[in-house]
Amino acid sequence: MIVSIGEPMVEFNQTRPGERTYLQGYGGDTSNMVIAAARSGARSAYITRVGDDEFGRMLLELWKREDVDTRWVTVDRDAPTGAYFVTHGPTGHVFSYLRSGSAASRMRPQDLPDLKKATYVHASGISMAISAFACDTVLVAFEGAKGRVAFDSNLRLKLWPLERAREMIRRAAAMADYFFPSLEDAQALSGKPSPEENLAWAHNLGAKTVFLKLGPDGVIVSDGKRRERLPGLEVKAVDATGAGDCFCGAALARLAAGDTIWEAARYANAAAALATTGFGAVDPLPREAAVRCMI
Numbered sequence: 001m002i003v004s005i006g007e008p009m010v011e012f013n014q015t016r017p018g019e020r021t022y023l024q025g026y027g028g029d030t031s032n033m034v035i036a037a038a039r040s041g042a043r044s045a046y047i048t049r050v051g052d053d054e055f056g057r058m059l060l061e062l063w064k065r066e067d068v069d070t071r072w073v074t075v076d077r078d079a080p081t082g083a084y085f086v087t088h089g090p091t092g093h094v095f096s097y098l099r100s101g102s103a104a105s106r107m108r109p110q111d112l113p114d115l116k117k118a119t120y121v122h123a124s125g126i127s128m129a130i131s132a133f134a135c136d137t138v139l140v141a142f143e144g145a146k147g148r149v150a151f152d153s154n155l156r157l158k159l160w161p162l163e164r165a166r167e168m169i170r171r172a173a174a175m176a177d178y179f180f181p182s183l184e185d186a187q188a189l190s191g192k193p194s195p196e197e198n199l200a201w202a203h204n205l206g207a208k209t210v211f212l213k214l215g216p217d218g219v220i221v222s223d224g225k226r227r228e229r230l231p232g233l234e235v236k237a238v239d240a241t242g243a244g245d246c247f248c249g250a251a252l253a254r255l256a257a258g259d260t261i262w263e264a265a266r267y268a269n270a271a272a273a274l275a276t277t278g279f280g281a282v283d284p285l286p287r288e289a290a291v292r293c294m295i
Contacts, residue, residue: 006030
């Protein structure tokens with residue numbers, strides 16, 4: 001089972017730049033990841049908190065539809081479910097968050113379930129950045145994990161200062177069997193410009209396998225001895241909001257199915273490309289049959 005820790009959110013995505021029309025959907029990087037994994041055939045579960053509100057109920061219904069195990073989702077009667085808006089312009093998509101004091105930010109290490117049966121334990125930089133308590137929860141989960149640890153950097157400097165992000169992401173990446181930084185994140189965290197330097201930086205942190213995500217240019221996979229670069233696939237992209245999360249979920253699903261890291265990367269590269277062909281973080285996440293047609 002793939003188990004992720006983080007914050008789900010309700011999404012409002014601008015469908016046309018400059019217009020006041022928003023498509024309601026769902027987001028939160030870790031929620032996107034477990035749904036992407038489930039759509040690629042994996043068993044997945046989520047550890048989080050949602051508010052006792054309409055947004056929280058909508059998310060619980062979403063996970064039920066997507067076959068995501070919610071036994072470790074807590075309903076918090078004293079804090080709201082987070083939400084965010086996505087606007088689109090010349091420089092890409094921009095996120096505006098309504099998440100301060102959210103239910104998920106109130107996660108505590110003592111709330112963690114027994115994760116001994118989890119094959120993969122996953123979290124992200126956002127999971128750690130939403131509060132000091134949530135950061136501690138992720139680190140404790142990673143330290144106690146019996147299965148493989150997967151970590152996506154997902155750097156959001158609106159949530160925490162760069163120096164703290166560097167230190168906490170360093171600690172998490174040091175425990176990662178699979179590390180999923182984007183090149184942009186890695187450059188900000190390492191201060192180094194090239195993909196090769198950032199692969200070396202990631203391995204030097206302690207990460208065993210690195211999937212360096214290059215956006216539309218594909219991905220570089222490295223196990224510290226061998227590297228393979230996969231080019232991006234041509235699709236009619238309209239919104240890249242959940243593509244990186246999709247890559248992570250699809251890769252973990254294939255690893256759980258027994259693929260090598262190289263095979264998992266090829267599958268995830270195609271899945272992430274397809275995830276950009278519709279608006280929103282969840283609706284465009286592809287199912288296995290569609291991905292197989294791309295590879």
